[in-house]
Each structure stands twice: as structure tokens, then as C-alpha cells.
Amino acid sequence: MIVEITDYGDENNQKFVEYTVSGLSSNQMKFLSDNLKDKTTIEDDVFKLKMYFSDELYPFQSDIAKFKLADFIAREEIEMNMFLSSFLEDM
Template identity: 45%
Template sequence: MQVKVFDYGIKKFEDSDDLNYVKYKVSGLDADFQKKLVEKLEEETEIIGDDLIITVLYQKEYFPFGSDEASVKIDDFIARDEIEMTVFLSSLLEGD
């Protein structure tokens, strides 16, 4: 399984507060593992080709790329976030 952050920013809503988001592309999973993750995740998911796309919404204070330090070392913060998401998804798959 390989997890990559491929998009992040602010998602605007007309009837509620704006939220930050991170989109992850998860590749290298077979269809059974993709299905298990889609069933277990509360986040928005979609399958595009062989990849599982996960969109996680964050309130501003919890957004992993929102700090001043993140803006200076964004590649480090993205790499850490990819590792953390890989561990989290692996734990969901091991739960069965």
C-alpha cells in the first residue's frame, strides 16, 4: 500500500463554516482491501481506476498543514502525514 497526499486546501460551504481538507491517493490495494476501507472509513471515499481516493476534512485548528512551520517545511509535513495515514489504514485492515 502506498499513500500519497495529492491535494489539500480549503473547502468552502455556503451553509456552514469552511473546512480544510486533505486528499489522499491510496494505491497498491486489491479490490477486497479497497472495499474494506470504504466500509470502515467515515471520510469521503471514491475509487478511481485502481486507486482509492480519501478526502479528510479538518477544522482549522487540526489541519496538519496549517502552521507557520508547515508552510516552511511543507514536504516534511506531507511525508509525515502520509506515514501517519499509512499506519492508520493498515490498522483498519488488520482489525479483521
């Protein structure tokens, strides 16, 4: 499974992060789509997840994120990979 952050920012006064996940089977994508509360789509064997955050919980608001953005994005991608992997264990 490969997780990439493909977009983040503000949308309609809400903070969001969009993840693109490749390397999943169709059964895994369907399971995630059916069981995650956040906005999900499946396009051309790619699973997309868009999560909305309150200002307090938005991961890209910290000072560290502003100065070391590439490192921060990589860490967020690893954390989402771990979250989805553990979520898929329930499949």
C-alpha cells in the first residue's frame, strides 16, 4: 500500500487533507469505503480519502509543518498507512 497526500488546505471554511492510496485490492478498497466515515472515492484502482479537521486538529497548522513541510507530509503519509493497515486487519 502506498499512501500519498495529494491535496490539503481550506475548503468552504473547513480544513482538509486528501490522501491517495494505491496498491489495494478491490475488496480492500470497498471495505474501506464502506467502513470509513470520511469522504471516499475509488477511481481507476486508486482509493481516495478526504478528511476534514477542526482548526485545533488540522495537522498542517503547526510551526514544524511550516518549516519542514516535506518531512511533515512524509510523516503524515506514514501515519495514515499505519492507520489504514490496522483498519484493514478487521476485514
